[in-house]
Amino acid sequence: MxxxxxxxxxxxxxxxxxPPSVLTAVTRWFEELGVDASRGATRRHQEVRRLVATCRSKISALCGVAAEHVVFCSGATDAINLHLRSTLAAGDTVWTTSLEHNAVARPLEALRRERDLRIVVLEPERAGAGIDPEGVRRRLEHEPPPRLVVFNHVSNVTGAITDLGPIAPTIRDAGGLILADCAQSAGRLPLATLDVDALAFPAHKGLQGPPGLGVLALRANALRDPIEPLRYGGTGSSSPTLAMPDELPLRLEAGTPNTPAIVGLLAGIEWVVERxxxxxxxxxxxxxxxxxxxxxxxxxxxxxxxxxxxxxxxxxxxxxxxxxxxxxxxxxxxxxxxxxxxxxxxxxxxxxxxxxxxxxxxxxxxxxxxxxxxxxxxxxxxx
Ligand SMILES: Cc1ncc(COP(=O)(O)O)c(C=O)c1O
Known part of the structure; x- marks a missing residue:
């Protein structure tokens, strides 16, 4: 058909x-480039380094984060797992919502078992609607503050928007971090103005890129404590040492990156921004x-x-x-x-x-x- x-x-x-430009970019990588950004110094590597850096800088503009705090992952699920696992310690309290995708709900449940987390599920005023920030503010007045609030920016079932921006400073003042699952909002809603500490999203939905790639975008507050890798391995740099490099994003990007998807995402973002x-x-x-x-x-x-x-x-x-x-x-x-x-x-x-x-x-x-x-x-x- x-x-x-x-x-x-x-x-x-x-x-x-x-978009045709995404197909062209991915095909060009396979036909003419074939290398990644950090494992060589040839003309091809330089060209790929430029494309990957441009992709990071487009995401940085889209999300309001520094380009070096754009971490490529294998998808939104991977990005969410990375953030949850590096942030949550034994006994922490997490506030989440009844709108969550299993990409959030399952890693939280696994961490609850492993690390004895206390999980509070926030409910909207009407089933399927977004969470009212004022309800969360009232809860914050009576309950111990969470270490992390993680919420679905746009529901993947009802399309409902949750924006906890009005109470983000209160959550932060109480020592909490905020992670937004932007899987459905990336490419559909502005993210740079979303007041959160970390954003996770895939390339292949609203941003029009290929599957098998996602992003964890980190703002300053998310980096106040050292962030631990989810995976350890080669980065194409600092090879003689067994420790992961300290600098971001390499610290969190072990293994050969999905470069064809990254160049495809770049073309996808350009297409979305132009539209x-x-x-x-x-x-x-x-x-x-x-x-x-x-x-x-x-x-x-x-x-x-x-x-x-x-x-x-x-x-x-x-x-x-x-x-x-x-x-x-x-x-x-x-x-x-x-x-x-x-x-x-x-x-x-x-x-x-x-x-x-x-x-x-x-x-x-x-x-x-x-x-x-x-x-x-x-x-x-x-x-
Ligand atoms: C709201 C939401 N979060 C997370 C994900 C997971 O995205 P991925 O499968 O690209 O990791 C999806 C995918 O359907 C989603 O809709």
Whole structure:
């Protein structure tokens, strides 16, 4: 099936098709470069060093962090694991939310067992909505402050935005750090103004890059204590010593980096910035609004239940008489790609009362009104 016939409404899983400039950059690395930035001094290495440095500096501008505090990881999951494991010590308290993806919930549970963490789960005022910072502020007045607050900036199920900016200084004054899982917000919302200490996100979603690459971006407060590597190994530098280098980002980047993905991410970021992050956000929201408008009667009659889609262009639907997988397979038969299931967020589905899971629709920057209308026809045909 050619890509023009495919309607991809699964951008929350991964963006597709990638911009042509991303494909060109990755192909050029394989065809003409083939090396990484720190394991040689040839013309090719110099060229790759320049591309990798440019990628770091674009991320630094995107996130409001110093370029040397942009750490390449294998994905958002890897970045989150790195931050949690290097930050949390035995007996620490962590505040998190019921909106979290397993990329946060599972490492926290593993650390709870290993390090006897105390985990507090913050609830939104309405299931699936973002967390109200004022509720967190009230909690801070009565409870011992957490070592870390980790939250989902944009829910990967309802698209709800959480921004704890208004209380970030209070959390910090009490000695806490703040980590934002920006897997769904990178490329969709501004990150430089998000008041957190660390941001984790992958290359392959809103930033349009390849899979297998993620970023941990660290602001000054996150670096007030030494940050321990998750992995130890070669860095292409300081080879005679058995210790990891002290300087960032090398200290946290052991092993051969995913350079083709890094050059692809650079092209992806340039594409996103040229289109405008705010314009992308508004476009995706408009596409989702068109979808829900077309489903208005089915929603009003209770055949379809809508979760989210108000804050960003990402929403989940549950069906009174249909299994979500059945719906997704019917759409796939018409070459329309959505995602069915629990989206790695079982806790949130429990809160929503969606015990069989949901079908998630997540349009992207190149989704057209005609794509949405075709998807609507296919979906209404299932009901
Ligand atoms: C909210 C959220 N966090 C984390 C992740 C994990 O990203 P990755 O699989 O790229 O590590 C995802 C991916 O779906 C996500 O949606």
């Amino acid at each position: 050619s890509r023009t016939e495919t309607i991809w409404l699964d951008h929350a899983a991964t963006s597709w098709p990638k 405008g992050i705010d314009a992308i956000h508004r476009h995706e929201l408009a596409m989702t609004e068109r979808l829900t408008a077309g489903l208005a009667d089915a929603i009003a009659s209770g055949i379809v239940q809508q979760f989210g889609g108000e804050d960003t262009g990402l929403l989940a639907l549950a069906f009174r008489d249909l299994d979500p997988h059945e719906v997704a397979m019917a759409l796939a038969h018409d070459e329309i790609y959505v995602r069915a299931g629990f989206h790695c967020t079982t806790q949130l589905h429990e809160r929503l009362g969606a015990s069989s899971g949901t079908v998630r629709f997540s349009p992207g920057p190149t989704t057209t009104e005609s794509d949405i209308d075709t998807a609507l026809r296919s979906l209404l045909g299932c009901l």
